[in-house]
Amino acid sequence: RSGVNIYAWMPVLSWDLDPTLTRVKYLPTGEKKAQIHPEQYRRLSPFDDRVRAQVGMLYEDLAGHAAFDGILFHDDALLSDYEDASAPAITAYQQAGFSGSLSEIRQNPEQFKQWTRFKSRALTDFTLELSARVKAIRGPHVKTARNIFALPVIQPESEAWFAQNYADFLKSYDWTAIMAMPYMEGVAEKSADQWLIQLTNQIKNIPQAKDKSILELQAQNWQKNGQHQAISSQQLAHWMSLLQLNGVKNYGYYPDNFLHNQPEIDVIRPEFSTAWYPKND
CATH class of the missing domain: 3.20.20.80 (Glycosidases)
Known part of the structure; x- marks a missing residue:
């Protein structure tokens, strides 16, 4: 439906x-x-x-x-x-x-x-x-x-650390789901935008890669001590907008805590739904 x-x-x-x-x-x-x-x-x-x-x-x-x-x-x-x-x-x-x-x-x-x-x-x-x-x-x-970590996309030589090869993924699957998660990769908050831009630029350098890739943003900041923190809906919406401005059409996020409306659907809807229009709210 x-x-x-x-x-x-x-x-x-x-x-x-x-x-x-x-x-x-x-x-x-x-x-x-x-x-x-x-x-x-x-x-x-x-x-x-x-x-x-x-x-x-x-x-x-x-x-x-x-x-x-x-x-x-x-x-x-x-x-x-x-x-x-x-x-x-x-x-x-x-x-x-x-x-x-x-x-x-x-x-x-x-x-x-x-x-x-x-x-x-x-x-x-x-x-x-x-x-x-x-x-x-x-x-x-x-x-x-198939999910792939971001590093083998940004730095192909890091295939050695993952046994994951972006070019192989593009040839083998209908979609490659790139884990576009800056905090998970240890990127500082102030550098997250530039890191995402670097990732999108690498994707755009490969013919047809953009059309077969989905960028998976993080809605949670995972911590080794288990004290995970939800990323603000505004921050997530900002990242979605940033991806769009850099030519990315396919993206998503994980996890979705629908029981607690995290992320807040009203905040991310304008950046996430192609069917969204203000008068429909």
């Missing part, structure tokens, strides 16, 4: 499944034993065949029991430059021609670059495998989108 398309926002790797399934492990410099990162998403390893099979079945269950227009793959599909050091991952690296030692890979610039691309493609291929399972049940019309 309202013309809204529903996308199921789904985890890729952060599932609380059988504890015997392989988890992503990281191996910091100087350490001998790989471990699960204590501060990062607790992720299943995409290089474990059992993981791929079980996650695939979850997506098939969703497709068979819910109606939706698309899938949005969560930002948990990432691997740092110290990951994945799990046994199945090491085996996959060796089969692809890499050293079985992460430290050796990291010490070889060319191998490190190729290893980064290998991991990025592995994550993308897994999401495409999941979308194929969904489309096999719900039909080929189902759209795909």
